[in-house]
Amino acid sequence: MFWHNFRYFIKCGFKSGNLMFWMILFPIILGIFFKIAFSDIYNDLTSTEPIPTAIVELEENKIFRSVIDTINDQEYKFLNAGFTDENTAMELLKKGEINGIIYSGEKISLTVAENGIEETMLKEFIEQYNLREKIITDVITKDPMNAEKVISELSKEREIIEEVPVTHGNTNNFDSYFYNLIAMSSLYGSYMGINISTKNQANLSALGARKNCSPVPKAVSLTAALCGSFFIEFICSVICVTFLAFVLKVDFGNRLPLVYLAAIIGGSTGVSFGFFMGSIGNMKENTKDGLSTAIIMTLCYLSGLMTGDMKAIIAEKLPLFNNINPAAVISDSIYCLNIYDDLDRFFTKIITMIITIFIFSALGIIMTWRKRYASL
Amino acid sequence: MENTVVKINNLVKRYGDLVALDHFGLEIKEGEIFGLLGPNGSGKTTTINCLLSLLTFDKGSIEIFGKEMTPSSYGIKKQIGVIMQNVAVFDELNVYENIDYFCGLYINDKAERKRLVEEAIAFTGLEDFKKFSPKKLSGGLLRRLNIACGIAHRPKLIILDEPTVAVDPQSRNKILEGIQELNKNGATIIYTSHYMEEVEQICTRIAIMDKGKKIAEGTNDELKRMIKNTETISIEVLGLDEKITGEISALPHIYNSEYDGAKLTVYCSGGKHNLIRVLDVLQKNDIAFGRVYSELPTLNDVFLEITGKALRDKE
Numbered sequence: 001m002f003w004h005n006f007r008y009f010i011k012c013g014f015k016s017g018n019l020m021f022w023m024i025l026f027p028i029i030l031g032i033f034f035k036i037a038f039s040d041i042y043n044d045l046t047s048t049e050p051i052p053t054a055i056v057e058l059e060e061n062k063i064f065r066s067v068i069d070t071i072n073d074q075e076y077k078f079l080n081a082g083f084t085d086e087n088t089a090m091e092l093l094k095k096g097e098i099n100g101i102i103y104s105g106e107k108i109s110l111t112v113a114e115n116g117i118e119e120t121m122l123k124e125f126i127e128q129y130n131l132r133e134k135i136i137t138d139v140i141t142k143d144p145m146n147a148e149k150v151i152s153e154l155s156k157e158r159e160i161i162e163e164v165p166v167t168h169g170n171t172n173n174f175d176s177y178f179y180n181l182i183a184m185s186s187l188y189g190s191y192m193g194i195n196i197s198t199k200n201q202a203n204l205s206a207l208g209a210r211k212n213c214s215p216v217p218k219a220v221s222l223t224a225a226l227c228g229s230f231f232i233e234f235i236c237s238v239i240c241v242t243f244l245a246f247v248l249k250v251d252f253g254n255r256l257p258l259v260y261l262a263a264i265i266g267g268s269t270g271v272s273f274g275f276f277m278g279s280i281g282n283m284k285e286n287t288k289d290g291l292s293t294a295i296i297m298t299l300c301y302l303s304g305l306m307t308g309d310m311k312a313i314i315a316e317k318l319p320l321f322n323n324i325n326p327a328a329v330i331s332d333s334i335y336c337l338n339i340y341d342d343l344d345r346f347f348t349k350i351i352t353m354i355i356t357i358f359i360f361s362a363l364g365i366i367m368t369w370r371k372r373y374a375s376l
Numbered sequence: 377m378e379n380t381v382v383k384i385n386n387l388v389k390r391y392g393d394l395v396a397l398d399h400f401g402l403e404i405k406e407g408e409i410f411g412l413l414g415p416n417g418s419g420k421t422t423t424i425n426c427l428l429s430l431l432t433f434d435k436g437s438i439e440i441f442g443k444e445m446t447p448s449s450y451g452i453k454k455q456i457g458v459i460m461q462n463v464a465v466f467d468e469l470n471v472y473e474n475i476d477y478f479c480g481l482y483i484n485d486k487a488e489r490k491r492l493v494e495e496a497i498a499f500t501g502l503e504d505f506k507k508f509s510p511k512k513l514s515g516g517l518l519r520r521l522n523i524a525c526g527i528a529h530r531p532k533l534i535i536l537d538e539p540t541v542a543v544d545p546q547s548r549n550k551i552l553e554g555i556q557e558l559n560k561n562g563a564t565i566i567y568t569s570h571y572m573e574e575v576e577q578i579c580t581r582i583a584i585m586d587k588g589k590k591i592a593e594g595t596n597d598e599l600k601r602m603i604k605n606t607e608t609i610s611i612e613v614l615g616l617d618e619k620i621t622g623e624i625s626a627l628p629h630i631y632n633s634e635y636d637g638a639k640l641t642v643y644c645s646g647g648k649h650n651l652i653r654v655l656d657v658l659q660k661n662d663i664a665f666g667r668v669y670s671e672l673p674t675l676n677d678v679f680l681e682i683t684g685k686a687l688r689d690k691e
Contacts, residue, residue, distance in 0.1 A: 001481070001484070004477075004481070005481075008466075008469070008473070008477045008480075011468070011469065011473070012466050012469060013468075015469070202430045205464075206463065207464045207465075207466070209430055209460055209464065210525070210526075211481070212430055212447075213428050213430070213453060213458040214453060214478070214482065215450040215451070216450075217448070217450065373430060373431055
């Protein structure tokens, strides 16, 4: 009976156009858009003239000054930065002689007059700087033994922007958007999880009612559906990562098998999250799907999918949240593959995901199994 | 036809303050086509859902095949086929796969299942639509698929909850014929509907429900014998005065008459040749009349007389 349910669940899953769109097509389409958009920026970053920028020092920030000096000293630089006072900088910005003003102080911020490719590059530069500064500060305070290694890796990455080939680390600063994309597509597995709950509960669907009338124990039916979902999610994750790695040529370094692992476990996290969501309340499947989408998009936003520096902000304001936000955990697991040599942090993230899967699945099964309904 | 298949005792089901089933009870014997008839909201579907252990209930007991029915009565469930009011099939699977899936929940043996699925397809006349997605089927065909999914495993007890809602007359007749055939093949049927014509047509015994209560039970004839009305005469006629209507009302076996200026309706209780006597009065008074109807009582009349309201709104 388990295999009968499992087989048909998989058949239904792969035949569901809606599900396949969100779990395979949508991430692929979004990945293509990311690639096109970031390729232009990346090409501009390495091929166009340096971007004229004014630096206004609100407070002394030696680290940032040294970064700017280093950039200015390079032969092929993307930034032509000059230090000045705020009034002069504003005048230059109004006249269009510079593309942006970077305010240097305890925090680094940016003011631009318009939206364009140069301004986007500046924004990305500031976001990356803030993110890296946060990583280094965190490592120094929490894990000083590995500080040298991390700083070395980050330095290598900076060199990549200068078109110097390096080791297994990622070669493009924009790749973190692809990591978040994998996280997002993994969490779309929640639609399948919601589907499991809906189609197994008599008060949520006619199919649920019919299944509840059959001689198949609900535990068998639920377990088969969960296993089927994990399998479908496995296939979708493999397709998604393969497409990003081999078609869009997103550089995952030389740890691609571990990226697959992170995406697969991440996908199962999405399924179990959806299963748990579906088990709560009597709302219709569409309502739950909408709610799930809203939650996923919020989690992805907070993990930095839409704004690169959001993760750093959350890390600073709510450090614990990044450790339990599934989107952040999934993208972090891939990100840290490119940052750290040892795999401790990666496996910590994987274990976090496995625990999440276990908790959500167990809660979902407990809430659905043996449920009798006061009303249908 | 003697073994009791379903026994419901004193069932009470409340939704908050609303009493959906009020000390409801019935007994269904093997081989019957038992009709549960009542207007929308009378408690038919709630009864079925309690019977199938989908719903909890506040009081009472339910036995099927002589055993108490609980959510984990898998042995009993194996012998029941359910056709719900709402179509319950997978849009992602084709007709054959849908039937195979639901049959597979009851039958493990692949070869036997294949045979049963083919039989169910033939029985519901879906041979030409095996590979069709449910989305491409018409309303009638979809209902037939819904039925095929519920009966493919050859259950001993088949429960059909308003299976003909929103179905065209041709498909409806096909479905009703199918139900009678299933019964001939040995299945006991519970059939709920608010269409009295269907219940009259196929059910061997009927329980009429209203507001969660069973208000009458018996065969079609037994139910009709419970009421005063035995014949309703309608005559299209103009210009009747009170003297003539009074003369008609005074005829033997006529207990009521109504005249709206264009149609005279006369209600009779027992007696023979009531129509001839009414027409004699009109002819004697030199009154011309148009079309004349004489109708025997329907279950709607039974319901009307017992509850004072029509079984269903005119559609």
